[in-house]
Each structure stands twice: as C-alpha cells, then as structure tokens.
Amino acid sequence: MLRPKARTPRRHWETLSDDQLLDTELMTDDPESLPYLVYELPAGDEEPYVEYKYDLRKSEREMFSCVHGHHQHLAGFVMRKGESRFLVGWICAKTIYGEDFEKYTADFDAAVSRQEALRRVLEIKVAIHPFVEYLNAISSSEVFRHFNRVRGQLETQMPWVFDTLPAAASMDRHIIGASLPKRLCAPSLDVRQEFSRLMADFAAAQITLAGEPEKAAKLIGAIRSKMEGLAKRTEAILDTLREVEDFFQPAALAAICKLANEHDNAKRRKYEAGLLSLSCKREREKTTITMPKGFELPSRRPLEAFRSALAGVKV
Numbered sequence: 001m002l003r004p005k006a007r008t009p010r011r012h013w014e015t016l017s018d019d020q021l022l023d024t025e026l027m028t029d030d031p032e033s034l035p036y037l038v039y040e041l042p043a044g045d046e047e048p049y050v051e052y053k054y055d056l057r058k059s060e061r062e063m064f065s066c067v068h069g070h071h072q073h074l075a076g077f078v079m080r081k082g083e084s085r086f087l088v089g090w091i092c093a094k095t096i097y098g099e100d101f102e103k104y105t106a107d108f109d110a111a112v113s114r115q116e117a118l119r120r121v122l123e124i125k126v127a128i129h130p131f132v133e134y135l136n137a138i139s140s141s142e143v144f145r146h147f148n149r150v151r152g153q154l155e156t157q158m159p160w161v162f163d164t165l166p167a168a169a170s171m172d173r174h175i176i177g178a179s180l181p182k183r184l185c186a187p188s189l190d191v192r193q194e195f196s197r198l199m200a201d202f203a204a205a206q207i208t209l210a211g212e213p214e215k216a217a218k219l220i221g222a223i224r225s226k227m228e229g230l231a232k233r234t235e236a237i238l239d240t241l242r243e244v245e246d247f248f249q250p251a252a253l254a255a256i257c258k259l260a261n262e263h264d265n266a267k268r269r270k271y272e273a274g275l276l277s278l279s280c281k282r283e284r285e286k287t288t289i290t291m292p293k294g295f296e297l298p299s300r301r302p303l304e305a306f307r308s309a310l311a312g313v314k315v
Contacts, residue, residue: 127309181243
C-alpha cells in the first residue's frame with residue numbers, strides 16, 4: 001500500500017476567488033458517484049488536496065472503502081490528485097496522516113468557513129438590493145414635492161387650519177367626526193430630510209457588509225436588526241406621505257370645515273369642502289387648495305417583501 005509522503009500541503013483553496021468559492025460544492029453525499037474515482041493511492045509527485053468532505057454516519061447506506069487499506073467508513077474526505085480522486089476515511093486520516101492531515105484540511109476548513117460567511121453575507125445583500133432600488137425610486141419621485149406643496153399652501157393660505165390641525169388630530173375621532181392627519185401640518189416637519197437621513201443610515205449599514213466576509217458574517221444579526229429598524233422608519237415616512245390623501249377624504253374635509261367654521265372668524269371666513277378640495281371664502285376672495293394632480297403614493301409591496309426577506313436571513 002502506498003503511503004503519503006510528508007511534504008508541504010497544497011494550498012488549493014486559497015487560489016479561488018470569492019465568486020468561484022460561492023459556486024463550488026464542498027460537501028458531497030455520494031462520493032462514489034464522482035468521476036475519476038480510484039481505489040488505490042495514485043502514484044506521482046503532485047501534491048493532493050482535500051476537495052470534498054462527507055459525513056453519512058446517520059444514514060443507513062453501505063460503507064465506503066478507504067484508499068488506505070480499504071477500511072470501511074461513512075465519514076471522510078475526497079482527495080484530489082491530478083485528475084484522480086480517492087477516498088480517505090476519518091480513521092485513516094488520523095492514524096496514517098496524523099498531524100500532517102490537519103495541514104491538508106486547514107486549507108479546506110478555511111474555505112468552508114469563508115464560503116459560509118460569503119453565503120450569509122450574500123443572503124442579506126440579496127434581501128437588501130431590491131429595497132435599495134425601491135428607496136431610490138421614492139427619492140426621485142414627485143411625492144415629496146406634492147406633499148410639501150399641500151403643506152405650504154395650508155400654511156400660507158389657510159393658517160388657521162395649519163396651526164389647528166395637529167391638535168385636532170390628537171382628539172377623539174368620535175368627537176371630531178373623522179380621523180385627521182397628525183403630521184401633515186406638524187411644526188418643523190421636513191419629511192424629505194427624514195427620508196434623506198434614512199437613506200444615509202441605510203448606506204452606512206451596507207458599508208458593514210462590504211468588508212471581510214468573516215467579520216461581516218459575525219455582524220449579520222446586528223445588521224438585520226438595523227435593517228428592521230430602517231424598515232419601520234420607512235413605513236413611518238410612508239404613513240406621513242399618505243396624509244395628503246387622508247386630508248382630502250370627504251369625512252376629514254367635513255370635520256375640518258366644521259371646526260374652522262365654528263372656531264375661526266365665522267364673520268370673515270367660511271370654509272367649504274369640495275371634491276378633493278378645501279376652499280376658504282374671505283369677503284370677495286376665495287382660496288382653494290386641491291389634491292395635487294399626479295400624487296401617487298409608493299407601493300408598500302417592496303417594503304413587505306423586504307421584511308419577509310429579512311425574516312428569512314439566518315443570524
């Protein structure tokens with residue numbers, strides 16, 4: 001029986017790129033089906049390396065024969081030497097190779113660890129990528145301009161409504177007669193700035209994934225938690241943007257007009273609700289604020305898909 005010669009093990013797995021490693025199977029559940037499998041240790045000076053690992057000890061299949069003495073086993077390694085492959089059982093690996101076999105497996109074990117890290121990082125990157133495109137689409141849309149236009153018109157043309165709406169929205173809807181927007185006229189609100197901060201925080205979280213895979217993989221749990229928090233912030237911004245639609249709902253307009261006509265200067269101003277519009281009459285002057293043409297809320301489906309994808313990420 002040929003025995004392995006002591007020499008420096010070949011560092012095969014260090015030569016593969018990350019993309020190549022991701023596409024490579026390192027485990028096999030049927031080593032005997034591999035091509036070019038031989039049952040005697042191949043001759044020649046080329047140094048072998050560990051190509052696969054297998055462990056079928058919990059199965060009921062027939063045992064494999066080790067190339068060294070043909071010992072029967074169900075756990076071991078597929079060694080590659082040139083075109084030839086041969087099986088080394090875990091018992092022979094310890095008794096014949098001893099400490100030398102740890103040198104053979106070190107390169108392989110490092111590849112297994114790196115591949116696992118790469119796959120974990122890739123998993124969360126795959127979840128993130130469509131959501132980044134979604135955020136970019138929202139950022140370049142007209143939704144913020146329309147929101148700020150309505151907000152600005154209320155502040156300059158109907159200041160009583162602008163100043164009163166936040167407090168009225170906090171009152172019981174059964175008293176007011178409808179649910180009213182809480183943030184549309186909130187002081188110092190800048191929903192575009194909120195969204196810009198959200199995108200900046202999202203980009204910062206992504207940078208963590210751009211480093212060494214092994215380090216990034218250890219932070220997957222923290223990154224996922226961060227992403228879940230960013231998803232909540234995205235939802236809150238979408239809720240705020242939706243308040244443009246909420247404001248122009250018939251019940252909301254009716255409640256606003258009732259409050260304004262009762263508590264604003266009724267002798268000088270009269271408020272009227274129209275179809276997706278609110279008007280204020282002042283003597284001979286009439287001001288009307290309408291639902292912006294082309295106002296379209298972003299779909300929430302990408303947000304829900306993102307949350308579902310995050311829930312499936314292993315931590």
